[in-house]
Amino acid sequence: MGGVGKTTLVKEVGRKAKELQLFDEVSMATLSQNPNRLKTEKKMLIILDDVWKRIELEEIGVPFDDDHRGCKILLTTRLEHVCSSMKCQQKVFLRVLPEDEALVLFRINAGLRDGDSTLNTPIALMTVGRALRDQPSVQWEVAFEELKNSKSSRHMEQIDKIVYARLKLSYDYLKHKETKLCFLLCCLFPKDYNIPIEDLTRYAVGYGLYEDVKSIDDARKQVYPGIQDLKAHSTLLGTETEEHVKMHYLVRDVAIERASSEYGFMVKAGIGLKKWPMSNKSFESCTTISLMGNKLAELPEGLVCPQLKVLLLEQDDGLNVPDRFFEGMKEIEVLSLKGGCLSLQSLELSTKLQSLVLMECECKDLISLRKLQGLKILGLMSCLSIKELPDEIGELKELRLLDVTGCQRLRRIPVNLIGRLKKLEELLIGQFSFQGWDVVGCDSTGGMNANLTELNSLSNLVVLSVKIPKLECIPEDFVFPRLLKYEIILGNGATSLNVKTFEQLFPTVSQIAFMRVKGLKNIDLDKLTFIFPPSLSRSLPQLQTLEVENCRELKHIIREKDGDERKIIARSLGFPKFKTVYISRCGKLELLSSDQRKGFLQRLEFVEVKDCGDICTLFSAKLRQALKNLKSVKILSCKSLEGVFELEEEDEESKEEEEMPLLSSLTRLELQGLPELKCIWKGPTGHVSLRSLIHLNLRFVHKLTSTVPQSKSTTA
Template sequence: MALESAGGSIIAMLAELMVEPVGRQFRYMFCFNNFAQEFKEREENLVSEKDRLQDVVRAPERNAEEIYKDVKKWLEDANNEIEGAKPLENEIGKNGKCFTWCPNCMRQFKLSKALAKKSETFRKLGESSEKFTKVADKRPPQRIEFLTSKEFTPSKSSEEALEQIMEALKDDNVNMIGLYGMGGVGKTTLVKEVGRIATESQLFDEVLMATVSQNPNVIDIQNRMADMLGLKIEENSKEGRADRLRQRLKKVEKMLITLDDVWKHIDLKEIGIPFGDDHRGCKILLTTRRKNICSSMKCQQKVFLRVLPEKEACDLFRINAGLDDGDSTLNEVARDVARECHGLPIALVTMGRALRDESAVKWKRVSKQLKNSQFPDMEQIEEKNAYACLKLSYDYLKSKETKLCFLLCCLFPEDYNIPVEDLTRYAVGYGLHQDGEPIEDAREQVHVAIKDLKACCLLLGTETEEHVRMHDLVRDVAIQIASSKEYGFMVLEKWPTSIESFEGCTTISLMGNKLAELPEGLVCPQLKVLLLELDDGLNVPERFFEGMKEIEVLSLKGGCLSLQSLELSTKLQLSLLTECECKDLISLRKLQGLKILGLMSCLSIEELPDEIGELKELRLLDVTGCQRLRRIPVNLIGRLKKLEELLIGDGSFDGWDVVGCHRRNECKPNRTKFVVSVSRIIIEDTEG
């Protein structure tokens, strides 16, 4: 039987010899070990190449970039080929060494042939990876604006407005649509719903959205649109930026651009939006509180978003207050309270959530307060009641820390994504942080406060947990509360002409308004918090801070500052300097009360002065973005006995002289986060 089997193998093998060139076939018979060795080498090379490419891909994946499809496919194919070759590896170990008249010779012949074929596949696949000079591209931001928010509750008025807008979008004769209605009536939520429907139904090739606000910032609007398009605008001039955006938008055949919260006529050409004869496929949808803006912008379709009718208003209020149908006493009071909200969704939601789980006595007291509320500066009765509802929602916040966090949010510009970390630092500087408590405790307090404020809709979430937003109507109320004599806040766009207006002021914010000039000095005897943003190159006058003996918090973005001018500000606890040209850093040693020092993106800093080590109260030091920082003196960090957090940007490590290293850059960390002697050290590492 063995002879017959061997004979059958020989016959089958001879048949194969007739198909391919004889020389190649004889190699399969006599050079098995060569084929096995080549197979193993090619397989190892492919595994190494796969691992290398996988490592290259890992960093952009963490950076939320889009990995190219052909790269993904190559990795998948390589993995499949490697996994699929395992049976061949097993066969190599089983294969016999005999040939003549041996039952295994045919198996050896076929295995050699299979190994040669697989080796060639490995070779071609490995060589094809050389074309991947770039593996990823920045992923376009997710269109979260156009997703229906959790707070969106369809009503008869919103459904009517939605239907009118959608009909206008399908009308080729309409290219400018205006949605107008009171602040807090739900215009922004409605246009987000329009964007979602337009995107899902593929009515347009591109659907973009930007917030305009009372003080339009053209660059911010351009950047927002560019981000959504994946466009990088490198031009510096307004005209150059506008032209770059215009050329990109003109490549889109059909698009919808939503401009939210428009307060005055805006020049689309200045932004770079092609419109009318310049681009027939472009439709504009704008929202505004003022009907005359629709006329000024020449809207062919004007859509009015009405407040909620009484029944819908009452239902919305009851849902947020958590009322059951059976509680007749509270339901009767609920109707009175809802009526005082005059159908404004934002007032109904915040008031309802403020009264959830409260007693009937408090409900009745609130109803009475709303009826007697007076806001003489408000023109419309509905707006007065919206303010009254939001003010009462604030009054019923149980924690003073939550109230402080709410008021601090109004210091940021309108429609601004407020960094939670900035809120934490301001709260510490404002006294939320007790001397014996770690900063992390203050951070936790702020997160708890934000959670409470979100729960009652006094703050809104954003695309990330690191930021929050404030509805513009809520911000108006917060500013009105904060500007009272009790708090003494001033949220400004420019310096007022009257110096006396600063006498009782405790907090001044001009964030978001790049100042082109500053007064030589100010008499602000009670000022504790100053937040400024300056034009690049603007020098802060040497005597600017002399009349601010009580200042505890300074946040300055842009401009040029000599730290010597702060020598008399001995009560300063927090100093955040961003993109600022800093001079005379050694003067920091006079600021012995400093708890937080931020020198973010200050490109003029190449070395931290040894004098910083004298700041015995310093808890947090942030030098992220200081790309020219090359040296920190020996033992400086060790002398800061109370330091809890040190933040250093990855760019700051290039060219560092580090004690204990024989060569520069030898000690560059390769991790994003690690802990040493202080409680929190964060290293920004974009390279992975």
């Protein structure tokens, strides 16, 4: 991002290097997008500021690689890929200032007066702070309100000249039109909003941003790389989760300005509006309107918006949307409405709608949805007034995504409604919505409700989220060979999926190869004693991550066919890409694995075990293959653990197969709260190397007498 202080920082580095006489000479060149030529023969620190693309160093006379002759190069850029293309040895990310530090800088530049700031880029803080020096307190209050609401003012005009120019340059440098439009869609959300990438995907599909893609998942695969590109250009910020992004408020202002001037956006999101913001005439040229994050208490009877494609509204729960409100929006393709009461009859003329998302709405006349034949995305989330879906929804031949999560009063989905949606790719019902699946062959609901057999006719279905209250609802042919993502909840409580029901379920499911499933998380079942039957281990070739918590009866991860729960089988094809396992609060866990055959868990990298009281040894002697690529082991509060790695003498076959030492990739080992731990290693350690170990953390392991394998201490 422009203005965060990259140039100032490298200038200080250069000054310090001169002061300490680390180099004969320090030279700085601002390259922007037109590099200057530099030539030198001396021992130098060369600072290349504001680099926008790969530079051939030899062309500008800078020695590098084997011929560097003492020359060090420090560069700044707002594009992460530049660092990679320049083969930088180390990357330092410069973030915006924390609020407390921002306030300190603001006060310094304002003459140490008391004040507040909503800015956190140094250049903006200094600009406004200097402008307010020696001004009366009333001027501070006016400036603060202007800045907080991002209103145009003389202070913002000063920032415009410096910061805005840099931010606009970052936007202009984006190569792909789709990435630019994805960036502009982010400004539709309120300031400081955690923007769900899934919402962006749905808006992008409805907006027609990725016209060439064949499915919603393909569009999602376009959106995520675009988001990564925007992060690399410092135009979007990451959050604690990979499913959300944030937009710095200054960047958002630039996005709103560009979106308004280039694409006809009008954004008034999250500013506390209760009244309709402008006269009707002001909307005539708009293509996109965002009034989300408000609580509108009134709407005009109708709007003349002949060019409008996207409308995002949030209104008071008791507000009725006027029947003629949408009549002047013949081109609308994306409608998102939160709150209020809506009759779907008012949308019958909006035949170009691609995406309709209604959240927490009182919905009437749902039968009118049959008129919207172009719908690809239909979301009816947390709409408590919906008790049944009209059979006419089954007539939406282009529908790709149906989301009815959170509809807690939904009791009926007509039989064969789902089965008629032949292009459906994603069905999201969730655990707090419809659960009344018919049992095939029974008259539990008189044959009036949907049954799971219908899902088998959906050849395009790749995403599924459902709750199935009874195991009997699952037909024998419950097969999803192309399922990419799923959430299937069985039963009405954590204890309902016990060992018996688990065994009943998996013999059916074991015939399926979930070829693309990469993670299983939140396994939390009271009476579970094993996770997988052996056949399913072969059906998860892409599985990389397993998280298990609060399974108090769990003893093994995989159980052998003969029912002997003290053995765990391994197949040569079992979990070939398994990398990460996290097990917590499973008090009866005995072994991570034992008696494994060749190749099992050979790509395991990260293991964390916590609060598992019965486990004595984490890695048994038969799990030799799992030690080759292991990078991190963390064991906490396991009161019975006596050893971590159990080793045995190598046979001739093992010696021939093993090219690299065991544990040679291990970088981190943390052992805490293990009162019975006597040794890390059991058995011979002749083929163990700790050459990569960086972090060793030992706490409350009072019986431990040695750490590094004595016979191999020189390799650590």
